[in-house]
Amino acid sequence: MSLRKPTKALPNMAEADIAIVRIAPESSFKNKAYDALKEAILKMDIYSTPEPVMLDERALSERLGVSRTPIREAIAMLEQDGFVKTVPRRGIMVVRRTKSEIVDMIRAWAALESMAARLITTTARKKDITALRDFFKDFGKDRLPQDHVEEYSRANIAFHQALISLSESPVLVDLTNDLLLHVRGYRQLTIGRKDRTATSLPEHLGIIEALEARDTELAEKRARDHTLGLAAYVEAHGQELFG
Amino acid sequence: MSLRKPTKALPNMAEADIAIVRIAPESSFKNKAYDALKEAILKMDIYSTPEPVMLDERALSERLGVSRTPIREAIAMLEQDGFVKTVPRRGIMVVRRTKSEIVDMIRAWAALESMAARLITTTARKKDITALRDFFKDFGKDRLPQDHVEEYSRANIAFHQALISLSESPVLVDLTNDLLLHVRGYRQLTIGRKDRTATSLPEHLGIIEALEARDTELAEKRARDHTLGLAAYVEAHGQELFG
DNA sequence: CGCTGGCATGTGGTATGCCAAAAACTTTCC
DNA sequence: GGAAAGTTTTTGGCATACCACATGCCAGCG
Structure with missing residues (x-):
């Protein structure tokens, strides 16, 4: 995105401070x-x-x-x-990915997310961390995730992406997004599974708590283990999806 | 040009075993x-x-x-x-990367490498782990790394790549290699620095020991901290390289 | 009837040419 | 002189034509 700052001086020009919003690059x-x-x-x-x-x-x-x-x-x-x-x-x-490739990607995702968690404990603002809870505010004892799998799945994805973003690390964000795109085809079928959904929410809350407590090691561990859990789940139960 | 390898059985034919060497794919x-x-x-x-x-x-x-x-x-x-x-x-x-981008990449690298270390403790063979020591066999008390910076730097790179490879995770390997390529321009100037070289070797050996001991948590931590140390170093001393 | 070899056809690979926009350069005019 | 206006050059974007090779169909030979 090399936005161009005024290169030549634009000599003697009123240069009205109108918000010139650099014309849309008009994608090729x-x-x-x-x-x-x-x-x-x-x-x-x-x-x-x-x-x-x-x-x-x-x-x-x-x-x-x-x-x-x-x-x-x-x-x-x-x-x-x-x-x-x-x-x-x-x-x-x-390209069709194999089960082991998907599992492999999820592991890498776990690695990146745990690093994000680590960074967040030292740099993120408390209000931003707490805001992560909002993704799940529509779920609770009276409205179980496993009864609204589709909706929970979307919240789940949004949560993870928001989490990574809090790290303020463009590299972690980009790499994770790329991995998620590849895994996405499976997302509907794995993250959405009822049996995993049940344990998912408490784990998410656990991660948020560790972040709020600024407990670097714990946040890192919980983030890692949570996603590694998904990897293990796919490894164990994903076979049916690959024929 | 249409060399054809023996597709069907070629009935009753001498089929002299001429060395037909499968034509090279001839990259585009x-x-x-x-x-x-x-x-x-x-x-x-x-x-x-x-x-x-x-x-x-x-x-x-x-x-x-x-x-x-x-x-x-x-x-x-x-x-x-x-x-x-x-x-x-x-x-x-x-593209010229800024210092913070490089630091960011190194952090991601640390995340991936620590995950690799984690996986290695549960899957790699002992002999393969031990073989990692060979990369540094030419260095010791009588031949300090800081006196052969160039050579040590190469060994260093080879070690890290070999380490990641032991995880047998194609994704980790590929992602790490990509990151290393971007950081490489700096490698000569950072990893090679004498003041860091001194602490580098012991840390490497510490990682290997943890791997051999199959201590998952420790190996992960040491691998992570070692590379995060490089990130911190670049962050602190790398300014001169960016003007 | 079956196998062989030629030919039609489909598909990606490469070479070229032209276009529009931006930059570099020239000319013109006060 | 110098700046504005005009002109040429440069540079990436895109369209088009043609090429080489992989396949599949099919006639023709044995």
């Missing part, structure tokens, strides 16, 4: 295609069909109304992200 | 360009000059002897990696 077709394809890939349920999902450059360029060039550049980017794999003269296939 | 220009540019970027000392380093598509395509198309695709990939930033009608600039 390449980036638009990237966003569109990424969203499409994340939206589709890759794991429902047994045969690999293939993409076709020409078909995509026609559907999006642009030439193949920006499409190819977008594909190249998606391939860097690991969402897609192109095989010369064969086609472009949407 | 796009990937060759990506590798070449990445190496070039990592090799150059981006932080030595004050003005930003710019790349030119046409110049590159001429230098590499290919058209602009594969170059542009390679650039798109490098941009995803965060090595480069292209600004429409301005140019492509090699």
